[in-house]
Amino acid sequence: xxxxxxxxxAVMIAIGVGLGVGLTxxxxxxxxxxxxxxxxxxxLPPVRAEERGFSHEDVKGEVALINVFASWCISxxxxxxxxxxxxxxxxxxxxGVDWRDKxxxxxxxxxxxxDPFKLVGxxxxxxxxxxxxxxxxxxxxxxxxxxxxxxxxxxxxxxxxWREVIEPLILSLEQEAAS
Amino acid sequence: xxxxxxxxxVIVLAALLSLDAGAVLPDEVLPNPVLEARARAISKELRxxxxxxxxxxxxxxxxxxxxxxxxxxxxxxxxxxxQVKAYLVERYGNFVLLRPPVQADTLLLWLxxxxxxxxxxxxxxxxxxxxKNQLTITAPPPLSDEExxxxxxxxxDQA
Numbered sequence: 001x002x003x004x005x006x007x008x009x010a011v012m013i014a015i016g017v018g019l020g021v022g023l024t025x026x027x028x029x030x031x032x033x034x035x036x037x038x039x040x041x042x043x044l045p046p047v048r049a050e051e052r053g054f055s056h057e058d059v060k061g062e063v064a065l066i067n068v069f070a071s072w073c074i075s076x077x078x079x080x081x082x083x084x085x086x087x088x089x090x091x092x093x094x095x096g097v098d099w100r101d102k103x104x105x106x107x108x109x110x111x112x113x114x115d116p117f118k119l120v121g122x123x124x125x126x127x128x129x130x131x132x133x134x135x136x137x138x139x140x141x142x143x144x145x146x147x148x149x150x151x152x153x154x155x156x157x158x159x160x161x162w163r164e165v166i167e168p169l170i171l172s173l174e175q176e177a178a179s
Numbered sequence: 180x181x182x183x184x185x186x187x188x189v190i191v192l193a194a195l196l197s198l199d200a201g202a203v204l205p206d207e208v209l210p211n212p213v214l215e216a217r218a219r220a221i222s223k224e225l226r227x228x229x230x231x232x233x234x235x236x237x238x239x240x241x242x243x244x245x246x247x248x249x250x251x252x253x254x255x256x257x258x259x260x261x262q263v264k265a266y267l268v269e270r271y272g273n274f275v276l277l278r279p280p281v282q283a284d285t286l287l288l289w290l291x292x293x294x295x296x297x298x299x300x301x302x303x304x305x306x307x308x309x310x311k312n313q314l315t316i317t318a319p320p321p322l323s324d325e326e327x328x329x330x331x332x333x334x335x336d337q338a
Binding site (some may be wrong): 034125129131135 | 228229240242245246248249266267269270271272
Protein backbone atom coordinates (compact mmCIF):
# COMPACT_ATOMS: atom_id res chain seq x y z
CA UNK A 1 0.00 0.00 0.00
CA UNK A 2 1.53 3.24 -1.09
CA UNK A 3 1.30 6.34 1.04
CA UNK A 4 -0.09 8.28 -1.93
CA UNK A 5 -3.48 6.59 -1.53
CA UNK A 6 -3.89 8.65 1.63
CA UNK A 7 -3.34 11.90 -0.27
CA UNK A 8 -7.05 12.53 -1.00
CA UNK A 9 -7.91 11.82 2.63
CA ALA A 10 -5.21 14.23 3.78
CA VAL A 11 -6.56 16.91 1.44
CA MET A 12 -10.10 16.36 2.74
CA ILE A 13 -8.92 16.62 6.34
CA ALA A 14 -7.01 19.82 5.55
CA ILE A 15 -10.09 21.36 3.92
CA GLY A 16 -12.27 20.21 6.82
CA VAL A 17 -9.96 21.75 9.40
CA GLY A 18 -9.74 24.98 7.40
CA LEU A 19 -13.52 25.28 7.11
CA GLY A 20 -13.94 24.30 10.76
CA VAL A 21 -11.67 27.16 11.83
CA GLY A 22 -13.69 29.42 9.53
CA LEU A 23 -16.85 28.52 11.42
CA THR A 24 -15.42 29.95 14.62
CA UNK A 25 -15.14 33.41 13.00
CA UNK A 26 -17.93 35.80 13.88
CA UNK A 27 -19.44 36.93 10.57
CA UNK A 28 -20.70 40.09 12.25
CA UNK A 29 -17.23 41.21 13.31
CA UNK A 30 -16.51 43.31 10.27
CA UNK A 31 -13.49 45.53 10.13
CA UNK A 32 -14.65 49.10 9.76
CA UNK A 33 -13.74 50.65 6.43
CA UNK A 34 -13.66 54.03 8.14
CA UNK A 35 -11.05 53.42 10.83
CA UNK A 36 -8.47 56.25 10.75
CA UNK A 37 -10.70 58.30 8.45
CA UNK A 38 -12.08 61.66 9.57
CA UNK A 39 -15.57 61.76 10.96
CA UNK A 40 -18.00 62.62 8.14
CA UNK A 41 -19.78 65.99 8.20
CA UNK A 42 -23.24 65.81 9.69
CA UNK A 43 -25.77 67.85 11.61
CA LEU A 44 -28.34 65.81 13.49
CA PRO A 45 -31.68 67.23 14.62
CA PRO A 46 -32.49 66.81 18.34
CA VAL A 47 -34.43 63.95 19.89
CA ARG A 48 -36.04 66.28 22.44
CA ALA A 49 -37.56 69.31 20.78
CA GLU A 50 -36.38 71.74 23.47
CA GLU A 51 -32.72 70.80 22.94
CA ARG A 52 -30.31 71.00 20.07
CA GLY A 53 -28.94 67.97 18.26
CA PHE A 54 -25.25 67.81 17.44
CA SER A 55 -22.89 68.03 14.50
CA HIS A 56 -19.38 66.80 13.71
CA GLU A 57 -18.09 70.17 14.97
CA ASP A 58 -19.36 69.38 18.49
CA VAL A 59 -17.40 66.14 18.64
CA LYS A 60 -14.08 67.56 17.47
CA GLY A 61 -11.29 68.63 19.82
CA GLU A 62 -11.26 65.83 22.38
CA VAL A 63 -11.39 62.06 22.61
CA ALA A 64 -15.08 61.10 22.53
CA LEU A 65 -17.49 58.24 21.94
CA ILE A 66 -20.40 58.31 19.51
CA ASN A 67 -22.96 55.69 20.45
CA VAL A 68 -25.62 54.48 18.00
CA PHE A 69 -28.68 53.36 19.94
CA ALA A 70 -32.43 53.04 19.54
CA SER A 71 -35.46 52.39 21.70
CA TRP A 72 -36.13 49.19 19.70
CA CYS A 73 -32.62 47.89 20.32
CA ILE A 74 -32.55 45.19 22.99
CA SER A 75 -28.77 44.98 23.28
CA UNK A 76 -28.66 48.71 23.95
CA UNK A 77 -30.30 47.97 27.29
CA UNK A 78 -27.34 45.70 28.13
CA UNK A 79 -24.74 48.39 27.64
CA UNK A 80 -26.79 51.21 29.10
CA UNK A 81 -25.65 50.79 32.74
CA UNK A 82 -22.02 50.98 31.58
CA UNK A 83 -22.72 54.14 29.62
CA UNK A 84 -24.50 55.64 32.65
CA UNK A 85 -21.51 54.86 34.85
CA UNK A 86 -19.11 56.47 32.36
CA UNK A 87 -21.34 59.55 32.30
CA UNK A 88 -21.51 59.72 36.10
CA UNK A 89 -17.74 59.49 36.32
CA UNK A 90 -17.37 62.03 33.50
CA UNK A 91 -14.83 59.64 32.05
CA UNK A 92 -15.28 60.53 28.39
CA UNK A 93 -17.87 62.64 26.53
CA UNK A 94 -20.62 60.47 25.04
CA UNK A 95 -22.66 61.52 22.04
CA GLY A 96 -25.86 59.63 21.24
CA VAL A 97 -27.30 58.86 17.82
CA ASP A 98 -30.90 57.69 18.10
CA TRP A 99 -31.04 55.58 14.96
CA ARG A 100 -34.20 54.78 12.96
CA ASP A 101 -36.40 55.60 15.86
CA LYS A 102 -39.37 57.79 16.51
CA UNK A 103 -38.28 60.91 18.35
CA UNK A 104 -40.79 60.44 21.14
CA UNK A 105 -39.75 56.79 21.58
CA UNK A 106 -36.09 57.77 21.83
CA UNK A 107 -36.89 60.54 24.30
CA UNK A 108 -39.08 58.22 26.39
CA UNK A 109 -36.34 55.57 26.40
CA UNK A 110 -33.79 58.09 27.70
CA UNK A 111 -36.27 59.34 30.29
CA UNK A 112 -36.94 55.81 31.50
CA UNK A 113 -33.37 54.46 31.65
CA UNK A 114 -31.34 57.64 32.04
CA ASP A 115 -29.51 59.88 29.60
CA PRO A 116 -25.73 59.38 29.59
CA PHE A 117 -25.16 61.65 26.60
CA LYS A 118 -23.65 65.09 26.39
CA LEU A 119 -25.70 65.68 23.24
CA VAL A 120 -28.22 63.47 21.47
CA GLY A 121 -29.37 63.63 17.88
CA UNK A 122 -31.69 61.52 15.82
CA UNK A 123 -31.01 59.78 12.51
CA UNK A 124 -34.36 58.54 11.28
CA UNK A 125 -33.36 57.87 7.68
CA UNK A 126 -29.96 56.29 8.36
CA UNK A 127 -28.22 59.25 6.71
CA UNK A 128 -25.45 59.35 9.30
CA UNK A 129 -25.67 55.60 9.91
CA UNK A 130 -24.73 54.83 6.30
CA UNK A 131 -22.03 57.53 6.34
CA UNK A 132 -20.53 55.75 9.36
CA UNK A 133 -21.01 52.25 7.96
CA UNK A 134 -23.42 51.20 10.71
CA UNK A 135 -24.61 47.59 10.39
CA UNK A 136 -26.76 47.39 13.51
CA UNK A 137 -27.31 48.82 16.95
CA UNK A 138 -25.63 49.29 19.30
CA UNK A 139 -22.42 50.45 17.69
CA UNK A 140 -19.92 52.82 19.21
CA UNK A 141 -17.27 54.88 17.48
CA UNK A 142 -14.16 56.06 19.27
CA UNK A 143 -13.16 59.50 17.97
CA UNK A 144 -9.71 60.97 18.64
CA UNK A 145 -8.92 64.62 19.38
CA UNK A 146 -8.35 65.40 15.70
CA UNK A 147 -11.82 64.17 14.84
CA UNK A 148 -10.79 60.88 13.26
CA UNK A 149 -12.57 57.57 13.78
CA UNK A 150 -10.14 55.26 15.53
CA UNK A 151 -12.26 52.27 16.45
CA UNK A 152 -15.70 50.85 15.93
CA UNK A 153 -17.29 48.66 18.58
CA UNK A 154 -19.99 46.42 17.14
CA UNK A 155 -22.42 45.29 19.80
CA UNK A 156 -22.82 46.43 23.38
CA UNK A 157 -20.04 47.95 25.49
CA UNK A 158 -20.15 45.58 28.40
CA UNK A 159 -17.93 46.18 31.41
CA UNK A 160 -15.50 43.63 29.93
CA UNK A 161 -15.39 45.36 26.57
CA TRP A 162 -14.89 48.68 28.31
CA ARG A 163 -12.05 47.41 30.50
CA GLU A 164 -10.26 45.35 27.87
CA VAL A 165 -10.79 47.30 24.66
CA ILE A 166 -12.25 50.78 24.95
CA GLU A 167 -10.58 52.12 28.09
CA PRO A 168 -7.01 51.18 27.06
CA LEU A 169 -7.65 52.71 23.64
CA ILE A 170 -9.01 55.92 25.15
CA LEU A 171 -6.02 56.16 27.50
CA SER A 172 -3.58 55.86 24.61
CA LEU A 173 -5.56 58.35 22.52
CA GLU A 174 -5.58 60.83 25.42
CA GLN A 175 -1.82 60.45 25.70
CA GLU A 176 -1.57 61.02 21.96
CA ALA A 177 -3.64 64.19 22.37
CA ALA A 178 -1.50 65.45 25.26
CA SER A 179 1.84 64.95 23.53
CA UNK B 180 -57.63 15.83 -16.78
CA UNK B 181 -56.80 17.96 -19.77
CA UNK B 182 -58.23 21.00 -18.05
CA UNK B 183 -56.07 20.35 -15.00
CA UNK B 184 -52.92 20.19 -17.09
CA UNK B 185 -53.80 23.41 -18.89
CA UNK B 186 -54.44 25.09 -15.56
CA UNK B 187 -51.09 23.93 -14.20
CA UNK B 188 -49.30 25.26 -17.28
CA VAL B 189 -51.01 28.63 -16.91
CA ILE B 190 -50.00 28.85 -13.24
CA VAL B 191 -46.37 27.95 -13.98
CA LEU B 192 -46.20 30.45 -16.83
CA ALA B 193 -47.74 33.15 -14.67
CA ALA B 194 -45.16 32.47 -11.96
CA LEU B 195 -42.30 32.54 -14.45
CA LEU B 196 -43.43 35.68 -16.24
CA SER B 197 -44.39 37.71 -13.17
CA LEU B 198 -42.18 40.71 -12.49
CA ASP B 199 -39.85 40.40 -9.56
CA ALA B 200 -40.47 43.37 -7.29
CA GLY B 201 -37.85 42.42 -4.70
CA ALA B 202 -38.44 44.27 -1.47
CA VAL B 203 -38.78 47.64 -3.18
CA LEU B 204 -41.79 49.52 -1.82
CA PRO B 205 -43.91 51.67 -4.15
CA ASP B 206 -42.84 54.93 -2.48
CA GLU B 207 -39.18 54.16 -3.25
CA VAL B 208 -39.65 53.73 -6.99
CA LEU B 209 -38.20 56.54 -9.10
CA PRO B 210 -40.46 58.14 -11.72
CA ASN B 211 -37.70 57.80 -14.32
CA PRO B 212 -37.83 54.14 -15.48
CA VAL B 213 -34.24 54.18 -16.76
CA LEU B 214 -32.86 55.36 -13.43
CA GLU B 215 -35.14 52.93 -11.59
CA ALA B 216 -33.85 50.03 -13.67
CA ARG B 217 -30.26 51.07 -12.91
CA ALA B 218 -31.13 51.36 -9.21
CA ARG B 219 -32.60 47.85 -9.25
CA ALA B 220 -29.51 46.44 -10.97
CA ILE B 221 -27.16 48.14 -8.48
CA SER B 222 -29.30 47.07 -5.50
CA LYS B 223 -29.05 43.43 -6.55
CA GLU B 224 -25.26 43.69 -6.27
CA LEU B 225 -25.24 45.25 -2.80
CA ARG B 226 -25.35 43.24 0.37
CA UNK B 227 -27.83 44.02 3.10
CA UNK B 228 -25.36 44.47 5.96
CA UNK B 229 -27.97 43.53 8.57
CA UNK B 230 -29.09 40.23 7.05
CA UNK B 231 -25.79 39.58 5.24
CA UNK B 232 -26.89 36.99 2.69
CA UNK B 233 -29.57 38.98 0.92
CA UNK B 234 -29.15 41.85 -1.46
CA UNK B 235 -30.67 45.16 -0.44
CA UNK B 236 -33.06 44.65 -3.35
CA UNK B 237 -34.39 41.50 -1.64
CA UNK B 238 -34.29 42.53 1.97
CA UNK B 239 -37.09 44.16 3.89
CA UNK B 240 -34.73 45.23 6.68
CA UNK B 241 -35.11 48.95 7.50
CA UNK B 242 -31.44 49.67 6.81
CA UNK B 243 -31.73 47.96 3.40
CA UNK B 244 -34.63 50.26 2.60
CA UNK B 245 -32.57 53.30 3.58
CA UNK B 246 -29.70 52.05 1.42
CA UNK B 247 -32.04 51.55 -1.56
CA UNK B 248 -33.25 55.12 -1.13
CA UNK B 249 -29.66 56.32 -0.89
CA UNK B 250 -28.76 54.47 -4.11
CA UNK B 251 -31.65 56.21 -5.86
CA UNK B 252 -30.69 59.61 -4.45
CA UNK B 253 -27.14 59.22 -5.71
CA UNK B 254 -28.38 58.19 -9.17
CA UNK B 255 -30.74 61.18 -9.33
CA UNK B 256 -27.81 63.38 -8.29
CA UNK B 257 -26.00 62.13 -11.40
CA UNK B 258 -23.64 59.46 -10.04
CA UNK B 259 -22.57 56.62 -12.33
CA UNK B 260 -23.29 53.03 -11.29
CA UNK B 261 -19.70 52.49 -10.21
CA GLN B 262 -19.68 55.76 -8.25
CA VAL B 263 -22.73 54.62 -6.28
CA LYS B 264 -21.07 51.33 -5.45
CA ALA B 265 -17.79 53.06 -4.59
CA TYR B 266 -19.67 55.36 -2.21
CA LEU B 267 -20.91 52.39 -0.21
CA VAL B 268 -17.62 50.47 -0.44
CA GLU B 269 -15.87 53.49 1.09
CA ARG B 270 -18.16 53.20 4.10
CA TYR B 271 -18.74 49.46 4.43
CA GLY B 272 -15.71 47.98 2.68
CA ASN B 273 -15.82 45.35 -0.07
CA PHE B 274 -18.09 43.35 2.20
CA VAL B 275 -21.04 45.36 0.91
CA LEU B 276 -20.50 43.97 -2.60
CA LEU B 277 -22.13 40.59 -3.15
CA ARG B 278 -19.63 39.92 -5.93
CA PRO B 279 -16.18 40.56 -4.49
CA PRO B 280 -13.69 42.32 -6.80
CA VAL B 281 -10.73 40.37 -8.18
CA GLN B 282 -7.71 41.52 -6.21
CA ALA B 283 -4.72 40.04 -4.39
CA ASP B 284 -6.60 38.88 -1.28
CA THR B 285 -9.55 37.46 -3.23
CA LEU B 286 -7.52 35.56 -5.85
CA LEU B 287 -7.89 32.27 -3.99
CA LEU B 288 -11.63 32.81 -3.87
CA TRP B 289 -11.87 33.43 -7.61
CA LEU B 290 -9.34 30.85 -8.79
CA UNK B 291 -10.05 28.25 -6.10
CA UNK B 292 -12.79 26.36 -8.00
CA UNK B 293 -10.71 26.27 -11.20
CA UNK B 294 -7.69 25.00 -9.24
CA UNK B 295 -9.81 22.28 -7.66
CA UNK B 296 -11.27 21.25 -11.01
CA UNK B 297 -7.87 21.14 -12.73
CA UNK B 298 -6.39 19.15 -9.86
CA UNK B 299 -9.27 16.68 -10.03
CA UNK B 300 -8.99 16.25 -13.82
CA UNK B 301 -5.22 16.00 -13.54
CA UNK B 302 -5.51 13.30 -10.90
CA UNK B 303 -8.09 11.40 -12.96
CA UNK B 304 -5.95 11.55 -16.12
CA UNK B 305 -2.95 10.34 -14.10
CA UNK B 306 -5.03 7.46 -12.71
CA UNK B 307 -6.28 6.44 -16.16
CA UNK B 308 -2.78 6.39 -17.63
CA UNK B 309 -1.40 4.44 -14.73
CA UNK B 310 -4.06 1.74 -14.89
CA LYS B 311 -3.60 1.42 -18.69
CA ASN B 312 0.14 0.87 -18.20
CA GLN B 313 -0.58 -1.69 -15.53
CA LEU B 314 -2.82 -3.62 -17.97
CA THR B 315 -0.08 -4.03 -20.57
CA ILE B 316 2.59 -4.85 -18.04
CA THR B 317 0.68 -7.32 -15.90
CA ALA B 318 -0.96 -9.46 -18.60
CA PRO B 319 -1.89 -12.76 -16.94
CA PRO B 320 0.69 -15.52 -17.35
CA PRO B 321 -0.29 -18.47 -19.63
CA LEU B 322 -1.95 -21.50 -17.98
CA SER B 323 0.30 -24.08 -16.51
CA ASP B 324 0.05 -27.74 -17.76
CA GLU B 325 -1.83 -28.66 -14.61
CA GLU B 326 -4.40 -25.87 -15.11
CA UNK B 327 -4.67 -26.76 -18.79
CA UNK B 328 -5.58 -30.34 -17.90
CA UNK B 329 -8.09 -29.15 -15.32
CA UNK B 330 -9.73 -26.89 -17.88
CA UNK B 331 -9.93 -29.68 -20.48
CA UNK B 332 -11.54 -32.03 -17.97
CA UNK B 333 -14.08 -29.40 -17.00
CA UNK B 334 -15.06 -28.84 -20.63
CA UNK B 335 -15.38 -32.59 -21.22
CA ASP B 336 -17.58 -32.91 -18.12
CA GLN B 337 -19.87 -30.24 -19.46
CA ALA B 338 -20.17 -32.03 -22.80
